[in-house]
Amino acid sequence: MEHVISLGWIDFLIMSVYIIFVLSIGWLLKRYMLTATDFLEAGRSLPAWITGLAFISANLGALEVFGMAASGAKYGIKTVHFYWIGAIPAMIFLAIFMMPFYYGSKARSAPEYLKLRFDEKTRGLNAISFAVMTVFTSGISMFALAELMRILLGWDFNFSLILSALIVLIYTYLGGLTSAIYNEVLQFFLIVIGFLPLSIIGLINVGGWEGLKEALSNVAVERGFSSGAFTASWQGMGSSTTNPMGIQWFGLIMGLGFVLSFGYWCTNFLVVQRAMAAGSMRAARRTPLIGALPKMFLPFLVILPGMIALKLLNDPESGFSLLQKGGSDDFNSVIPMMLGHYFPTGLLGLGLTALMASFMSGMAGNVTAFNTVWTYDIYQSYINPNKPDSHYLRVGQFATVFGVIISIGTAYLAAQFDNIMDFIQLVFAFVNAPLFATFVLGMFWKRSTGHGAFYGLLAGIGAATVHHGLTLTAGEAIGIKGGWIHVLHQYPSEMALSFWTAIWAFVVCLVFTIVVSFATRQLKSDNDLKGLVYTLTPKYKEEGEKWYQSNIALAILVGAMAITLSIIFW
């Protein structure tokens, strides 16, 4: 097959330099991996700026980059809601209110916190679903990368798949979580520096922000929206019919800003693990706040190229087009196609290396979260407890290999059955939607019980499933897009449906956990819950810290910056 972009030797040279550095970081760290704690928890010794950048980098995987640029091209600036509403508040909440319990409880993972706070079955449910989810997610992103390399560069699918998996495997196997985190910091800088020229050249090309605004206002009017629909973040959000996202403000703030975002940032062990690897309570709480600083500016890097692509696609003279999938534009190809459109050989190699870096940071994040949960929450808890530490170190290393191999299998599964992946991601959405209710009740309501948490979670997952079965995205066929029980209600967009599914799951889980908790006996004494529940934990205070050095001050600064950005782009 004819490929879209050709590379020169200089591009390959740049990629090779990157690969050599990533692997040597793993190799340098190898001799420090003496205990299971070193390997799986980075020895709990890292400074906040490192864990903070890793926190954001682990989230900045290839699927995130592709997805956010795609949304930028579909919904315009409204995609920033995934950042300023859908990430920053939750990151502040995690830092200030939840980190004291994650870090202070000495739990080694998020599922282990559930075991200490509630009971074994709640942990089991969370650990097993999380472990399955991580290997599938890394498989899906591996598939996405290899498929892209095949279409764009004409590389063999098997070759890119195995090569990318092998690189991640080598550096996480050698240096464990520390290696993943150190590389995430390096990858973070590479992603920023590699993609930044794209936003800059693109913006120059379309006549700056004012030029882009003017061009997109024409597109908006053509599509029947008000002129600022693509360039003003809140315009037309009063009703689901007057904005391209198809959701109104209440569903957005509750569904995305509250349930989905708090559910992801505050309970997903993939990101929480980075904060738990910090060297002190202060650094652990600082981690999400430091991550929030670059996070709020990432829209300029990933959404802006999508918006520029939207302009180019509507300009017949631009000569820009996306890859085609099933007869229509494949918006997931926005970033790579923009790289090919603007970057000359040389910088093109850097841009593609940045893409590889983003894929690897996401995949390594999944692999290191998987091996920790597998080793501590599944193997040590159910299969083989009471072994010496060196045994669990070996198990953790083995789990790394094992996790990568399953991911490769999943990637081939994705290549075979397109729909299976949509189905699996849907199931994950059901399983994750109610989780925040469980964690927040556990941390702030000492009366909540193990039975309450477990049955509340099951009820929440059930509610999500039933809601999805009873509603449908308008204009879609019944099935994976909903309505497979009976169509009671139609949502204007897929996004609206997923936000409302999450809201229902959360509310049902919250109510069920409270009701079942009142109906069952609290088996844990106040002493058991010390360090796990807000009212029973001594307030944490840092000695000898000036007010402006405190995490609270940083949290206020981060919040104020996000609000300022929202107002500027209102």
Next chain:
Amino acid sequence: MGVDIKLPIGLMFTILGLILSLHGFLTVSNAELYKKSLGININLWAGLFMLVFGIFMLVMSKKLKKPEAMK
């Protein structure tokens, strides 16, 4: 852990910066190559930027090491 991450980051960006800015410098008269990037020699600019960033990281890693050595 005993590895200062600023050192490999600084080294990598210095090397990448050198490669890219040299490539940009050698292709300065190649208008065809830079038609894509609106006539801007983006290799040179991005390369110099990375070089500055890489050297900055190297200097930072050295600075942090000195007080430790004095202990």
